[in-house]
Amino acid sequence: MTAPRQGLPGLLDTEAIRKDFPILDRRLHDGKKLVYLDNAATSQTPRQVLDVLSEYYEQHNANVHRGVHVLAEEATALYEGARDKVAAFINAPSRDEVIFTKNASESLNLVANMLGWADEPYRVDRETEIVITEMEHHSNIVPWQLLSQRTGAKLKWFGLTDDGRLDLSDIDEIITENTKIVSFVLVSNIMGTINPVEAIVRRAQEVGALVLIDASQAAPHMVLDVQALQADFVAFTGHKMCGPTGIGVLWGRQELLEDLPPFLGGGEMIETVSMNSSTYAPAPHKFEAGTPPIAQAVGLGAAVDYLSSIGMDKIAQHEHILTEYAVKRLQEVPDLRIIGPTTAEDRGAAISFTLGDIHPHDVGQVLDEQGIAVRVGHHCARPVCLRYGIPATTRASFYLYSTPAEVDALVDGLEHVRNFFG
């Protein structure tokens, strides 16, 4: 199996980059090299982030805010400094628009809950409608199902075309004057589809609906500019973008964050508390109850520094080239069916597929025996599987340290799977 690696200009210097990631040296199953193609589930963490985490705990650890001692001031400066970094990374108009959560799921639930408890004009209730899509991650479905059950609001969604794109043909019937919120994924975690933000945002603005964008699979892989997106809220998660686990982000427009009610109560989210009533701190603190994930925010700041030092445009280009190559090579495998776009056009680096009748669990297991880590299952996007009449998929997903050689290893591995179950 020859790898036409020479023919792929524009890739990153993965040899250098891979040195930053200790885990990529891991050997599995009697010495097989790890081929980590499960980046859509979680990314690996570079030395630069791990060092910052250790330094935080070894030098500066303290609870943030309200402290007058040195450690508390250092920890606060680091934590709030991470907010500045994230704000710059997504081109937020104000640092106060960046809320730290524990993961993207909390960010999404936070918006759903704010809207459920909001006053007019934001309040979601039985007269109103919520719009999502059939390609959402469960974390952008279940919060809206819960909100719909609890408020009586109607939940609607965009369906999918056969080639893994949103079917926007009936956009005017789906997003209507009753729509209060449209929440959709920027890049699908199961199919890699990049969605047409502008068309949806335009229609939402027409009817005065708020827009929440789930950028969990976008923030790690491309330039994310919340102003250019023109959304009202953008959610993403640290562990998919070289950051630690336990940290997520919700960006929201300042006026909205001022108007909307808090979600979790306690700790630092208050202005003043008496037994009878409390008032709340201004955003972002209003939405950060309790001791925040301090070290994790600081780690995310370091991750953002790391990604920026390489360049998000360069990372996007690298992944695009690799995806183009992978899509082509995968289609050479007999009986392999890609679920989602079959070209690299408007798609990210997560590629789902089925392989004949072989169950994805078996595909994944036999790949694992060769050191190749892919994810199998419904990828927390079961409606997509239902839509395409399959129980599950195998998903390979790439990142800045992925190489054409790893694509080749995957293709070889799949040949082996076919022979094994053939």
Next chain:
Amino acid sequence: MTAPRQGLPGLLDTEAIRKDFPILDRRLHDGKKLVYLDNAATSQTPRQVLDVLSEYYEQHNANVHRGVHVLAEEATALYEGARDKVAAFINAPSRDEVIFTKNASESLNLVANMLGWADEPYRVDRETEIVITEMEHHSNIVPWQLLSQRTGAKLKWFGLTDDGRLDLSDIDEIITENTKIVSFVLVSNIMGTINPVEAIVRRAQEVGALVLIDASQAAPHMVLDVQALQADFVAFTGHKMCGPTGIGVLWGRQELLEDLPPFLGGGEMIETVSMNSSTYAPAPHKFEAGTPPIAQAVGLGAAVDYLSSIGMDKIAQHEHILTEYAVKRLQEVPDLRIIGPTTAEDRGAAISFTLGDIHPHDVGQVLDEQGIAVRVGHHCARPVCLRYGIPATTRASFYLYSTPAEVDALVDGLEHVRNFFG
């Protein structure tokens, strides 16, 4: 100033223990040794926990559950292994009763929200009452204020006696047949008071109310046995017990966790999802939406191992002796008034005080100049300050690595503060 350190048998071998905590070697302000007395805000993190964190990211990092590759299985085993450790640490009847959250505040909010959305007999609504106390942390006040505002339930509370204890004299009027939930702190973070669990639980059980115990200041410092407490829920937080930031715990009785509705939706908390409806996984997963704080849970597991290797009973004894010493020495300082119990009886190692008319901010700042880190302010327990007619306090709080010499340093430091502002 002589320190009668010889006279304190039963202390831990702090010389050995302090070697485990890199930050305790920190020098501040031109070489002054750090005297860290802000443990009630957050504890420091031992090498043993930091090593486990690094190893997690460098060797095993993957998203948990649903993975068939080696890393995913290792990460899952580590994450679920941490659950086993925490379950054992608190003597939980079942590991499935341990829910990982991001902090104690989320744990407390989780219960409040479950009860707000629950069916009978748990449902909190306008006919029902919620009982807390005047010495709660804001994180155990604001969630109930929000719930009360949103459901119409009545919020009631126990007041305080002049010596910093709960006033239970009217317990039968406060906890009544209408009470659905009684939520109170086991150890006060501002006054150190250890509350009489049994009396409150007995009365709650009499009227069929659920009991939630905020053990944030107990779990780090004493043997915590959820079965002995006889509560229905117990909440605590990792960063105060030698664990990382970004991880908290809610323990709940299994039948309750089965009956109660989910809070955050998404990710792994489901059993099956379609666009129209979803069903939920059994607890604890039902309450863990999205990618959990994996590394942080693993780190908390390591913290629990660390604490157990020293022995929670020994830690409690160490702190008790130290507190006895500190209470005595502090009372030698002119104009110093302890807010809370003035003996070591039924109290933890957090000691709040005022110093004449000198504002706590000034006390804290001048102590900081000597390398002594204490916390000043209302400690997220402003109702306590209101109750005692003070704007704020200075709080010194001890942990397993604290020494009598540090108590002496504090007392010397306070003398210096008095002279400075005298």
Next chain:
Amino acid sequence: MYQDVILDHYKHPHGRGLRDGDAEVHHVNPTCGDEITLRVKYDGLRIADVSYEGQGCSISQASASVLNELLVGKELSEARKIQSVFLELMQSKGQIEPDDAMEEVLEDAVAFAGVSKYPARVKCALLSWMAWKDATAQALGDGADESDDADEAVRKTA
């Protein structure tokens, strides 16, 4: 983990297809979407048939086939014994090396010993067994369901 015995059962399943029964259940493994519809037919306390239809990985398919082969024709008490031994094996995390006695009880099912090392796959192997247990309880009444161990076991691997 892919013993030839397992691959054989996967490629040539025993007793697949839905036939007449006293009770039918539908079980799903939410982790991977494996599904099984299973019917039991009892003749008194003797298992007259276990028929099934489903989709899933080789492990879950082979396990259903082995179950059919092992249990059909057995008395309920005997079947329960087999099930509990199989459960013990699957919970062993690769620690049990099946001996002759175990092989006598489990026959082809001992081939699943290797699967027990893979927590994510244990659920696949147990899917049909849980379905059988559930269907049996329905067919014969809950009184026949004397233990919750199996559910517990599945929970533990969740």
Next chain:
Amino acid sequence: MYQDVILDHYKHPHGRGLRDGDAEVHHVNPTCGDEITLRVKYDGLRIADVSYEGQGCSISQASASVLNELLVGKELSEARKIQSVFLELMQSKGQIEPDDAMEEVLEDAVAFAGVSKYPARVKCALLSWMAWKDATAQALGDGADESDDADEAVRKTA
């Protein structure tokens, strides 16, 4: 940070106590519970009096005293200039070394330069200034409140 000038003002505050005024405000620093009640009295656009009562740390108390000393008798435009220079100094994170020109404007208030290194204390130093600004807006109407910079600054240190 505890310059003698600051300690002096703290121990012997200028103009403390509440007197007759055109508007009164009550500001709280939620971080530490510092409170101030402050009244302004205007004579046209000239500051006739700033009276106050409050509790708080040496920094917030001294700052109110300095404010009284600096602003009373000044024209509003002049007072605004002083305030904005003080604000700039307090936001400097210890980077500004006050020069003669600044000292001319701020007089005793230059002693707060060292406080600017302590983010948690900047709010204390600004408490009375924010209260003054707010009270002025109330006394003279919102039109007099031409800028939001100060509020922004406080927000940033939050």
